[in-house]
Every structure is written in C-alpha cells, then in structure tokens.
Amino acid sequence: MSEAQLNPLDSTGGVPAQVPPPETSPDTITGDLGEAQLAGCLALDQAALGGFWSAGQWATELVDPRRPGLGLWRQGALVAMACGWLIVDELHLSLVVVDPRQRRQGLGRRVVEALLERAEGLGAKRATLEVAADNVAALGLYGALGFQTAGRRCGYYRDGRDALIQWRNLGRGGG
Numbered sequence: 001m002s003e004a005q006l007n008p009l010d011s012t013g014g015v016p017a018q019v020p021p022p023e024t025s026p027d028t029i030t031g032d033l034g035e036a037q038l039a040g041c042l043a044l045d046q047a048a049l050g051g052f053w054s055a056g057q058w059a060t061e062l063v064d065p066r067r068p069g070l071g072l073w074r075q076g077a078l079v080a081m082a083c084g085w086l087i088v089d090e091l092h093l094s095l096v097v098v099d100p101r102q103r104r105q106g107l108g109r110r111v112v113e114a115l116l117e118r119a120e121g122l123g124a125k126r127a128t129l130e131v132a133a134d135n136v137a138a139l140g141l142y143g144a145l146g147f148q149t150a151g152r153r154c155g156y157y158r159d160g161r162d163a164l165i166q167w168r169n170l171g172r173g174g175g
Ligand SMILES: CC(C)(COP(=O)(O)OP(=O)(O)OC[C@H]1O[C@@H](n2cnc3c(N)ncnc32)[C@H](O)[C@@H]1OP(=O)(O)O)[C@@H](O)C(=O)NCCC(=O)NCCS
Pocket: 001, 005, 008, 048, 096, 097, 098, 099, 102, 103, 104, 105, 106, 107, 108, 109, 110, 129, 130, 131, 132, 135, 136, 137, 138, 139, 140, 141, 142, 144
C-alpha cells in the first residue's frame, strides 16, 4: 500500500446509503467504482481509514481507466472496495478496505479477488502491493489469496514502520 496509508482507523462511523451499479446478486453486489460512486468512496474511506485519499485524489482514481476499482454493496451501502494501478503488465494494489463493522465475512477476499480477475482481463500478469509489517489482518488476507512476501522496505511509513512487499502471479500459477 502506498506511503500515505499509515493508520487505518477502527471507526464505526456509518457509511451513507447510495445507489449501486446495476449488477445484482442475492446479498452483496459487486460493481465498478466510477465517478458516480465518489460520495460513497469518500464516506467509506473516512469511516474506515480516516480519509486515506482526498476528494481530489478519489476523483482522479475514479476516472482513470488504468486505475481499476471495484466495490461491494450491501443494502445500498458501499461496504468494501479495492483499487489498483495498472503499470505495464502489473497491478499495483493501492487501496483495500472493508467497513469496520463488516470484517471477517469474506468481503475483503471477495473484492480483492474480483479486482485481480479484472486486472487479469486488462492484461496484468502479476499483482503487487506494500503492507505494513504489523498489519496482521491484511497480511492474513493477502496470504490467503496467495501473495508472498518478496522484500521489506525498512522505515517505509512515516511513523517508522516497515512495509512488506507482496507479489502474486495472476492466471494459472497464481494464488
Ligand atoms: C484487511 C481487511 C481488508 C480484511 O478484510 P476482511 O473482509 O475482514 O477479510 P476477509 O473476511 O475477507 O478475510 C479473508 C482472510 O484474511 C485473513 N484475515 C482477515 N482478517 C484477519 C485478522 N484480523 N487476523 C488474521 N487474519 C485475518 C484470514 O485468513 C481470512 O480468512 P478466514 O476468515 O477464513 O480466516 C480489513 O481488515 C480492513 O479493511 N483493514 C483496514 C484497511 C487495511 O489495512 N487494508 C489493507 C492495507 S494493505
């Protein structure tokens, strides 16, 4: 994850309902994050991460076709999202977050898997990210998805924590 992701919060603040994209499934809806989801992204970002990206950064993320983003909605509320940057044939995961009230229900796994599949469809052959070395939940999630630690960036985060570099192949041979 990028340097700006320092202190994911434990906020239990609510995320306002919004109209999701028109893809349906019984309980949880998966859809693209686009300009129309700006308010929902900001709200979930604020509630779960204390504002990882500014409104301007989100606006950029949501319109760039080389920055795919997917969300999960439950009862009209955005509850999980995963975003990445496509750099040649690599997906660099830039943000993964689940509503603090809805964790350990498989939503993180589901939204990241969907983004990896999307990236593969767009030509990505590998996926990578940085994660704080003490982020047990995220390391558990990425490990469960087949990511492997390929290196450590000492003092990567502003608060001095190290980052672990994670990689995974996509397609056959992936996780
Ligand atoms: C990391 C995060 C996205 C996980 O989302 P989640 O929806 O709770 O994860 P899932 O329910 O899909 O869990 C999938 C697997 O990840 C691992 N995992 C998830 N949370 C874990 C935790 N707190 N401790 C240990 N392992 C955990 C488990 O292997 C889990 O499988 P299991 O439930 O069958 O044991 C969520 O905790 C979050 O939003 N954290 C704050 C933001 C953040 O740190 N993002 C990643 C930055 S790189």
